[in-house]
Structures are given as C-alpha cells and as structure tokens.
Amino acid sequence: MGVAKAWRFSLISANLALLQPQNSGNGYVVSSKNALSRSASSQRKATFSWSMLCGVMLFALGLISLFTGHIASDLEWYSQHLVNRRLYSKLDGARHRTINIWESKLSKNYYGCSKRSPRFAPAVSERSSNGYLLIATSGGLNQQRTGITDAVAVARILNATLVVPELDHHSYWKDDSDFVNIFDVGRFISSLSKDVTIVKRVPDKVMRAMEKPPYTMRVPRKSEPEYYLDQVLPILLRRHVVQLTKFDYRLSNMLDEELQRLRCRANYHALKFVKPIDDLGHKLVKRMRKMAKRYIAIHLRFEPDMLAFSGCYYGGGEKERRELGEIRKRWETLPDVSEEEARKSGKCPLTPYEVGLMLRALGFQNDSYIYVASGEIYGGEETLRPLRELFPNFYTKEMLANAELKPFLPYSSRLAAIDYIVCNESNVFVTNNNGNMAKILAGERRYSGHKRTIRPNAKRLSALFMERNKMDWDTFARKVKSCQRGFMGEPDDLKRGKEFHEFPDSCICEKPFTEKIKEDEGSNHHELQWINSQGVLEKRNFVESITSSQY
CATH class of the missing domain: 3.40.50 (Rossmann fold)
Known part of the structure; x- marks a missing residue:
C-alpha cells in the first residue's frame, strides 16, 4: 500500500466512524424536543470523542501500513520490472545503452530466416523454361558475388534456366579463376534446385540449333523485375539464349519478400567455397583462436588505385599527389574534386x-x-x-x-x-x-x-x-x-x-515475444545494489534481496 492509499484509508475510516448511528442502549432518543436536543448534544460529544479516537488509531495503522506496504509495493514493482529488465531495455531506448564492444546484446532476439514458403512454386524444368540465361559478372570476388546472387533471382523472374555464371577475368584484379575454382558448383546447383534450374553449360544441341550467337545486352543498374519482363524476356523467348554482361548490382534492392529470401538462400547457403579454400580459411581461424x-x-x-579513385589526400606530400594523380588519369570521366571537400563529405x-x-x-x-x-x-x-x-x-x-x-x-x-x-x-x-x-x-x-x-x-x-x-x-x-x-x-x-x-x-x-521472455527468465541471477547498514555497497541476487531480513 503506497503513501496515497494509506492516507486515503485513514481519512475514509475516520469519516465512516462519524457517520455511524448512535443509540442509548434502549433505542434512539425521540421522546421530546428538549430530550432529543440534550440527547443529541450528548451523542455529539460521545460521537466526537469516539470518532477522534478511532480516527487517530486508524491513522496510526495507516502510517504503519505506509512503511510496510510501501516497501512491499516497491518490491512488487522491482520484481515485475527487474525480472525482465533486459528485455524491456532491448525493446525501449536501446540506442541509449552503453555499447558492448565485443557483441550485440540484442542479437539473441533475431535469427536468419530464408526458408522458402509453401506458396513459392517449384522451379520450372530445363525443358519447360523460357530459355537459357548466361551471366558475365564484373569486378573483384565480392562484387561478383552480388552478381551471382542477383542472377539467381533474375532467372526465377524470367522462368529461365540459369547457366553457372562466368567470372570476370579482365578487371583490375587480373584473376583467371573460374566459378569451379572458387565455389562448390555441385552444392550451388543442388541447393537451389527447388527454386531455379541451373546447368553448367548450354547443351550442345541447343547451341548448334541457334542461327545467331547468344544475344548480349547490359541492363541498367538496380533494374526492377518489370524491366526484365518487358525488355529481356521477349528477347529470351525469341533467341532462346541471352547473355547479360557486367552483371553487378543490376537488380533492384526492393523485391517481393519471396525473391529476397531466394537471394539469401543463394548467398548464404548455396555459395560455399571449394574445399581447399575452406580448409585453409578455417585453419587460420583456429590459429587465431588458439x-x-x-x-x-x-x-x-x-590500395593505390582505390586511393587515386577517391581523390583524397592522405598526408604524403607532393610525392603522393604526383603518384596518385597519375593513376587517376586512368578514369577519363572522373571529375576534379577538392581534397578538403572529399574528406568533409566522408568519401575518404x-x-x-x-x-x-x-x-x-x-x-x-x-x-x-x-x-x-x-x-x-x-x-x-x-x-x-x-x-x-x-x-x-x-x-x-x-x-x-x-x-x-x-x-x-x-x-x-x-x-x-x-x-x-x-x-x-x-x-x-x-x-x-x-x-x-x-x-x-x-x-x-x-x-x-x-x-x-x-x-x-x-x-x-x-x-x-x-x-x-x-x-x-x-x-x-x-x-x-x-x-x-x-x-x-x-x-x-x-x-x-x-x-x-x-x-x-x-x-x-x-523471435516471438514469449520466447524472449523465456530466454530472459532462464537468466535469473538479477542483481540489486544498495548501501547496507554499515555503509558498504552490496550486490545481491534478486531472490536473496526480497527474502533478506536486512532489507
């Protein structure tokens, strides 16, 4: 019982005592006007004295209730809020918490979910598809990875058979590795078999039957699915084989949720490195962990080329300006930039x-x-x-x-x-x-x-x-x-x-709200801090604190 409740209880109790009907032992006094007046006067005195006594007693009880009930209500409040305090802090005002630099405390509330929906129709067979889609990726490994991931979604949009994408051998990186040298081709094909039909190459009989070489085109960056349906599909239906070049970031960021999840299945589950790369990579992880x-x-x-492309200055004097300036000339279309403005805008x-x-x-x-x-x-x-x-x-x-x-x-x-x-x-x-x-x-x-x-x-x-x-x-x-x-x-x-x-x-x-609560309840060692009677800061488990006689 809080302060306000105790105060109201004592006042109401006193008022109820004042309103109680009084008797003379034989009933109400009603014999005559004077008698009634005297009786009323004496009754008021009795009522006043007894009422005051009752009121004081009840008020004292209210004060006792104040101290005991207030503590009890506080403990009740703490029990409701501290048991799930981590959960509430996650859901409200998380941005203002102290950052844990090694891990996110909110991460356990989320999980990766890219499972295909029952509503997502099975992949069309190679024979029933609208044709073969060839993809020529662009850039370094990770830029090419975006192209491979998006190619899977584009093949699905076009109901096309995807040919294992071709990696870029002509970029700055000058790497002649093929898909099979970096990614596990068998896993890539089988992992996505329910979503998109993927083959290693266009069948010879299809190539021999073609009157012209595969039609080659480059689509605009971040094109919508409608663009592929309006501009690419008619050509695919007519020519049977279409090649999309410089394929990186050529698909919109905003797609239907099922297509987005297909992208994730391709990127995070289907694209796995071949065993020699994977083995050495994880050996190095173990050595770091050791x-x-x-x-x-x-x-x-x-790298020098990237610094030159940025147009920024890094403190290397005229030597740096001369060397990076020469490299920058490779890109004829790059505009002149102010070194200071580039840095202020966060481009360096x-x-x-x-x-x-x-x-x-x-x-x-x-x-x-x-x-x-x-x-x-x-x-x-x-x-x-x-x-x-x-x-x-x-x-x-x-x-x-x-x-x-x-x-x-x-x-x-x-x-x-x-x-x-x-x-x-x-x-x-x-x-x-x-x-x-x-x-x-x-x-x-x-x-x-x-x-x-x-x-x-x-x-x-x-x-x-x-x-x-x-x-x-x-x-x-x-x-x-x-x-x-x-x-x-x-x-x-x-x-x-x-x-x-x-x-x-x-x-x-x-994760569902109830699951978060269960996880938080599993960690039941919540601590309270206070100064004890000797002036020492103490930490106690929450259960200990509410059962301790010192609290």
Whole structure:
C-alpha cells in the first residue's frame, strides 16, 4: 500500500466512524424536543470523542501500513520490472545503452530466416523454361558475388534456366579463376534446385540449333523485375539464349519478400567455397583462436588505385599527389574534386592509423588480437606501422599460413576468399571503407546473428580526426563513441542507402515475444545494489534481496 492509499484509508475510516448511528442502549432518543436536543448534544460529544479516537488509531495503522506496504509495493514493482529488465531495455531506448564492444546484446532476439514458403512454386524444368540465361559478372570476388546472387533471382523472374555464371577475368584484379575454382558448383546447383534450374553449360544441341550467337545486352543498374519482363524476356523467348554482361548490382534492392529470401538462400547457403579454400580459411581461424578466444578482423582497402579513385589526400606530400594523380588519369570521366571537400563529405577511406585510433577510442585494448585482410597497402609497412603500435598482436594470412598459401598466391580472388572466411568468423569485423566485401560481410554477419560489425561513420569521424589534436583523449574517445552509434552492427543500425546485400531485412526475423521472455527468465541471477547498514555497497541476487531480513 503506497503513501496515497494509506492516507486515503485513514481519512475514509475516520469519516465512516462519524457517520455511524448512535443509540442509548434502549433505542434512539425521540421522546421530546428538549430530550432529543440534550440527547443529541450528548451523542455529539460521545460521537466526537469516539470518532477522534478511532480516527487517530486508524491513522496510526495507516502510517504503519505506509512503511510496510510501501516497501512491499516497491518490491512488487522491482520484481515485475527487474525480472525482465533486459528485455524491456532491448525493446525501449536501446540506442541509449552503453555499447558492448565485443557483441550485440540484442542479437539473441533475431535469427536468419530464408526458408522458402509453401506458396513459392517449384522451379520450372530445363525443358519447360523460357530459355537459357548466361551471366558475365564484373569486378573483384565480392562484387561478383552480388552478381551471382542477383542472377539467381533474375532467372526465377524470367522462368529461365540459369547457366553457372562466368567470372570476370579482365578487371583490375587480373584473376583467371573460374566459378569451379572458387565455389562448390555441385552444392550451388543442388541447393537451389527447388527454386531455379541451373546447368553448367548450354547443351550442345541447343547451341548448334541457334542461327545467331547468344544475344548480349547490359541492363541498367538496380533494374526492377518489370524491366526484365518487358525488355529481356521477349528477347529470351525469341533467341532462346541471352547473355547479360557486367552483371553487378543490376537488380533492384526492393523485391517481393519471396525473391529476397531466394537471394539469401543463394548467398548464404548455396555459395560455399571449394574445399581447399575452406580448409585453409578455417585453419587460420583456429590459429587465431588458439592465441586468443576472440579477435578483431580489419578489412583495409588502401590500395593505390582505390586511393587515386577517391581523390583524397592522405598526408604524403607532393610525392603522393604526383603518384596518385597519375593513376587517376586512368578514369577519363572522373571529375576534379577538392581534397578538403572529399574528406568533409566522408568519401575518404580511413587510414590504418585512423582505424586503430577509432578502435582504441571505442574501448578495445592494445592487447587485443587483430587480423588484417588487405591487398597492396599504399606506402607499405610505413603506412601500417602506427596500427601495429596501437595493436601489437597484429596478424595477416601471410604471417599465419606461410607455405600453405603458396598455391593461392597467383589468384587474387582465391586469396580474397580466404580473407573472407577469417573475417566472417571473427568476433568483431571492422572496415575502413564501405566497399563490396564490407557490405557482403556485413549482410552475412547480420543474417548469422548480428555479429559485431563496425563500419566507420566516415563523415563525422573525418571532421573529428582533423580536430583530434585540440582535445584530450577522454574527450576524443567520448566523441568517437557518439559518432559510432548506429554504425556498430546492432539490429537497429542506421540503414543509409538501404543496400539489400548489406541489410537483408527480409531474411532476418524477430523471435516471438514469449520466447524472449523465456530466454530472459532462464537468466535469473538479477542483481540489486544498495548501501547496507554499515555503509558498504552490496550486490545481491534478486531472490536473496526480497527474502533478506536486512532489507
């Protein structure tokens, strides 16, 4: 019983006592007017004295009730709120909690869900399909991965038979690896057999029957399904074989939920690396885990061509401006950019040193183990030195594998696949630039349980780095943490651009409310803190606190 209830109870009890009818032992006094007056006067005195006594007694009881009932009601409130306090904090105001830098506490409320619906019709057979769809992907490994994933969905939209996609042999990476050298073709075909019919090649008899070579076309980026139905399907029906070139990000981010889930089945279940790549990748993971129970993987994009493309300046003086300027001439259509404006707008990748500063400011200690996945670093070891000093436990695939890496060295895509595995298995994944690998990995890590994934808020961090010499470390660290809210891989992260491969929302489901409660009830060691009678701060299990005589 709270303060207000106790107060009301004492007043009501006193008023009820005043309203009680009084008697004289033989009934009501009604014999005469005077007698009635005297009787009424004496009754009022009796009533007044007894009423006051009853009121005081009841008020005292109310005060006792106040102290005992108020404590009881408080304990009841705590029992209702603390038992599920973690759950309520997740559902309300989660953005204002202290960030756990190693893992997301909300991740257990979500799970990957890409199972096909019973309403999703079975794949059409090769004989019944509208023709054969050839796909020529573009870019590096992870850019090509987006094309492969989208190709599966496009084949479904067109009711076409998909031919195993062709990888890009002519990009900057100059890797002549084929699909079969990187991905498990048998798994790719069988895993998606209920959704799309996939073959390794167009049958010879079909090719011989064709009067002309396969029709080749390039579709606009992020095309809607209607575009494929209106522009590609008529050609496919007429020519039987169509090839789509430069196929990367050629399908809209916004599709029917069943098609989105098909994308996820293709990306996260059907595309698995071949055994030699998979085995070596997981060996490196085990070696990292042997040294530390948890590690950070950093994907550094700091190659000369990428820096030149960005148009940013990184502090290397005229030598840097001259070298990167020459490389930038490769792209004739690139506009002139202001170095300062590019940095202020967040278009400049973080330097290795800036990545290290960000991590230390977030709270990662210098004894943390890091795995660095990168290609050629502009400036080499001199560029990496400040990061090594911030995190001495610094490892790369070259340091961990030695001779085992030799068969893969001529192939950049196979090396990238090894890095992909080690980064995906890490406790924390960090990138200095939101490129293709960063997006694809972020999407898979969300799908796999929202594993901690940190992408720099480059626009705000760039301004902060330029001012870091004007503030002490504590102020800098506090501002970095503020900048990074919404960029830490939480389920409620800011979704700028809404790239499906980075934010596969259609494939991430929230657990039922009752299931969350059961999980929270399974952890019943909730603690309360208070100052005891000796002035010492104590922590107790919630059950102990409500049964303790000292409370």
